[in-house]
Amino acid sequence: MSVIYFLISISIVVAVFFLVAFIKAVQSGQYDDDYTPSVRMLFDDEIINTTKNKNQLNITEEKQ
Amino acid sequence: MDTMHCYHCGLTIQDKDVLVFEEKEFCCNGCKTVYEIFRQNDLTCYYDFQAAPGATPTDINGKYDFLTDATIVSKLLEFEEASTHIVSLYLPHIHCSSCIWILENLHKLHPGIGSAQVNFPAKKVRISFDPQQISLKALVELLCSIGYEPYISLENYEGEKHKIDRSLIYKIGVAFFSFGNIMLLSFPEYFEVEEFWINQYRGFFRWLIFFLSLPPLLYSASGYYVSAWKSIRAKMLNIEIPIALGIIVMFVRSTVDIVMDYGQGFFDSMCGLIFFMLLGKLFQQKTYNFLSFERDYKSYFPIAVTKISPNGTEEPVQVYAIEKGDRLLIRNQELIPVDGILISEKAAIDYSFVTGEAVPIEKKSGDKIYAGGKQLGKVIEMEVLFSVSQSYLTQLWSNDVFQKKLHSKHKNITDRISHYFTPALLLLALVSFGYWIFLDTDTAFNVFTAILIVACPCALALTAPFTLGNVLRILGRQQLYLKNAQVIEQMAQVDTIVFDKTGTITTNKKTAITYEGSPLDAHELWLLKNTLRGSNHPLSRRLYEYLPAQEKATVTHFEEVTGKGVFATVEGHAVKLGSSQFLQHLSENTHKKTKVHVEIDGVYKGSYVFNNQYREGLEALFERLSASYHLVVLSGDNDGERKILEKMLPAGTSLVFNQKPEAKLAYIEALQQEGKNVMMVGDGLNDAGALAQSNVGLSISENVNVFSPACDGILDASQFSKIGYFLQYARNAMKIIYMSFAISLLYNVVGLTYAVTGNLLPIVAAIIMPLSTITIVSFVTLMSNAYARERFFQTKKTVKNAA
Structure with missing residues (x-):
């Protein structure tokens, strides 16, 4: 039955590991601004998109 | 007619002034140039995220020359090395996702810029750049040229890089860690299964829980002990005392329980309590970081x-x-x-x-x-x-009223309640202890501790921050930004409202212009408009915008006499505009009104009179407010508009003219000595003394980034007519708080009946405590939203009625 000591120790160690990871993450400052990243992640490909759109526009204009 | 809007900045464009470039309309060359810059660098999707996101670039000629000074630059820089400099700049214009996008793509505009990262809530951008390719001055000028003028002030210069305080988050993390683990480990005992293996491991579980509860007790809750200790020393009974007492008693009682093998103790409730209360604190902190009120006059310099x-x-x-x-x-x-x-x-x-x-x-x-x-x-x-430290402005600002930032005169609602709650609680605990001690000593101790545990006023302590925090957020969405939650409490108590005139009940933006004199024909208007085109005087600009659009004409001679007027020759006609002195025309009571006189070809035509225009909804607002408040209009101007105001505003409104800033302050002070709770609505620095002196100082601002730091709140000028509603909402907020106090007391009564009779089981405590917290939090959130919505429907109705 002493397996329970072992299991609980492991579970506590895992929990402590996550607590430390959380504290490290906060320390690094990544929770200081919780708004901008949510917008930023939507940006990446926009430039390519517009050039594409413009090309399409040009093509349609040429057709006309 | 279709109104045109500038593609870049969204400004409404006067018909003839429009500049068309690539089928897009622009209001001015500045906006067009910004568009061209973006166009050349393939950055036009700036306009895709948000329509008309830009600002017109301002003329910065020579303004940033000081950035060539090496000591100033190095003070502003965050990081400095041969090939990399990092600077954080505050850009007030940051307001939408387009802003984030364009600023983070800044490196496309100049090869010397490495990367840029926007912090949207703080309106800051952190730019790393290569000083060999682009100097800080050039960088700032680049930002200005695309309409993002940074705001660099003495504050940046003086301020040591203050550290961000993240301790609350750590505390919550630790509390949650312990709370979660203790809950899991407590489960076997909740069900009280008298099985062999449980009994065997009971000691192990309990002591593990004991050690897990130490970090929240010693670290997470430390703020409560400090604050309780402070209030004891100040001989005040605030809400932190029963909280700190509750936590400590819980810990001691639980430790005694497990040492003497009486039971499992209340460690789970204790950690849950700490966690929930810290969460409330975080919520309170998060609701308000939109504007920093910690500025002083230096930030303007x-x-x-x-x-x-x-x-x-x-x-x-x-x-x-x-x-x-x-x-x-x-x-x-x-x-x-x-x-x-x-x-x-x-x-x-x-x-x-x-x-x-x-x-x-x-x-x-x-x-x-x-x-x-x-x-x-x-x-x-x-x-x-x-x-600098001896000048007039500094003296105005160092007036005593600005020094006492702490409103010690006002006790907040939670403290007022706890003023009764804490003694009552202690009395009840002692009385029950005294009763039980004659019957059974063990139970007496149990009852005594159980009362302190169950009555630990966590719901009570959370009520006010949650309600007021939510109200702050709702008001913020309606463009009323308050300094802190206490302002709401004070708003609810206001009985006298003092308005400033210029800039508060009148707008600075649009001034109604009327013409007096012999009528001008089309030809004369054409001459006038062309003369005005060259002048930069504010009155000229306003008059220029007011006059109908005209064809351009060549101005052969143009002369502007500063502070007097303009003299010009347009297509052979002599046009003279300006003050009566300048035109040598004598007119009566010129000093009462702002006038621009017109003379064409030596013949006096008449004058344009600039009237102050009152804000929209002013009459309705005063009508509504006059029912329950005493209203005063204070003005620094002469009484030229007394008659108009008397007609417009409801009877009983006091009108006081010729008030200097000091006199305004004294007027408010006198009202307060009569026992009035005064709200001052003003606009700027000249009201600063009065704003600071009043119980609630509200500053009306066309641009919420520029405001008087002495105020308790900033209201966007477009929301002026809603002041009545905001006051009503503040009163409702207080009503919500009283209601939820009642609910939380109800929970306490239920819990206390268990406690007094000596039947408080750990599981009951573990259920009642989070349950009361959750009920309270959801109740206040729902109620404050409901009150806000109720008003929304009301305005809809009034809009319909008006239509």
Whole structure:
């Protein structure tokens, strides 16, 4: 039955590991601004998109 | 007719002034240039995220010359190395996702820029750049050229890089860690299964829980002990005392329980309690970080000015390095940082910043000029009379009222309640203890501790922060930004409202213009408009916008006499515009109104009169407010508009004219001595004393980033007519708090009946405590949203009625 000591120790160690990871993450400052990243992640490909759109526009204009 | 809007900045464009470029309309060359810059660099999707996100770039000619000074630059830089510099700049214009996008793509505009990262809530951008390719000055000018003018002030210069306080998050993390683990480990005992293996491991589980509960007790809850101790020393009974007492008693009782093997203790409830209360604190902290109210007059001042050294060279110097006798060069639109004597022949100084009066004051060589004025027009030279810390503006600001930032006069609602709650609780605990001690000593101790545990007023403590926090957020969405939650409590108690006139009940933006005199025909209007085109005087600009669009004409001669008027020859016709003095035309009571006189070809035609325009909904607002508040209008101006105001505003409104800033302050003080709770609605620095003195100082601002730091709240000018609603909402918020106090007391009564009779089981405590917290939090959130929505429907109705 002493397996329970072992299991609980492991579970506590895992929990402590996550607590430390959380504290490290906060320390690094990544929770200081919780708004901008949510917008930023939507940006990446926009430039390519517009050039594409413009090309399409040009093509349609040429057709006309 | 279709109204056109500028593709870049969204401004409504007057018909004929439109500039068309690539089938897009622009209001001015500035906006067009920004578009061209973006177009050339393939950055036009700036306009895709949000329609018309831009700002017109301002004229910055020479404004940032001080950034060539190495010491100033190194003070502003966050990180400095040979090939990389990092700077954080505050850009007030940041307001939408387009802003984030364009700023983070800044490196496409200049190869010297490495990367840029926007912090949207703080309106800051952190840019790393290569100083060999682009200097800080060039970088700032680049930002200005695309409409993002940074805001660099003494504050940036002086402020040590303050650390961000993240301790609350750590505390919550630790509390949650312990709370979660303890809950899991407590489960076997909740069900009280008398099984062999449970009994065998009971000790192990309990002691593990004991050790897990130490970090929250010692670290997470530490703030409560400190605050409780402070309030005991100040001989006040605040809500932190029963909380701290509850936590400590819980811990001691639980430890005794497991040592003596009485039971499992209340460690789970204790950690849950700490966790929930810290969560409430975080919520309170998060709701409000939109604007920093911690500014003072320094933030308005430039960091550096241009000094003319005795040998005639110009050099930028820091404001604090200015000494008596120095000669300074003040450019167009620059703020005068110190009092001094004008050396140049003439200057037109706009003191709107200090007095609220929009019309520039003319000064001649040798006149004294005061700090806070803004030079309009030509470059002027001045000689310094005092150092910065001795000037008029600094003195106005160092008035006593600004010093006592802590409103010690006002006790908040939670403290008022706990003033009764804490003694009552202690009394109940002692009485029950006294009763039980005769029957059974063990139970007596149990009951005593159980009362303190179950009555631990966590729901009570959470009520006010949650309600007021939510109300703050809702008000923020409606563009009323309050300094802190306490302002709401004070708003609910207001019985007298004092309004400033200029800039508060009148708008600065649009001034109604009327014409008096012999009517002008189309030809004359055409001459007039073309004359005005060349003038930069604020009144000229306003009149120019007011006149119908005309074809362009060649102006052969143009002369602007600063502070007097304009003289021009347009297509052979002599046009003279300006003050009556300038036109040598005598008219009556000229000083009562702001007028621009017109003379064409030597014949006096008449004058344009600029009336102050009152804000929309002013009459309705005063009508509504007059039912329950005493209203006062204070004005720094002469009483030229008394009659109009008397007609417009409901009877019983006091009108007081010719009030200097000090007099306004004294007026408010006198009202307060009569026992009134005064709300002051003002607009700027000249009201600052009155705003600070009043119980609630509300500042009306066309631009919420520019405001008086003395106020308790900033209201966007477009929301002016809603003041009545905001006051009503504040009263409702207090009602919600009282209701939820009642609910949380109900929970306490239920819990106490268990406690007093000596039947408080750990599982009951573990259920009641989070349950009461959750009920309270959801109740106040729902109620405050409901009250906000109720009003939304009301306005809809009134809009319909009006239509």
